[in-house]
Amino acid sequence: MRDSLRLKAVEVCDKKIAQKGDNVGISFYAFFKNKNDTPEILMEAARWWIETHRLDHFEKAVKIKSMIEKGE
Numbered sequence: 049m050r051d052s053l054r055l056k057a058v059e060v061c062d063k064k065i066a067q068k069g070d071n072v073g074i075s076f077y078a079f080f081k082n083k084n085d086t087p088e089i090l091m092e093a094a095r096w097w098i099e100t101h102r103l104d105h106f107e108k109a110v111k112i113k114s115m116i117e118k119g120e
Contacts, residue, residue: 061113
């Protein structure tokens, strides 16, 4: 996953955790605006989430943040 996407994902996770607590769930769609203006980056996130890690549609934001910070 490219660095800019990793930074954005951690930022989104931090924001969601601050708003709703440690049990908040997210999907990779949370990293993007409703308008699909960067399909190649969306697909990169989808591959990381679905193909590489075989994650469920919704996962705990703290789990995703931890995985990204560890470089997984």
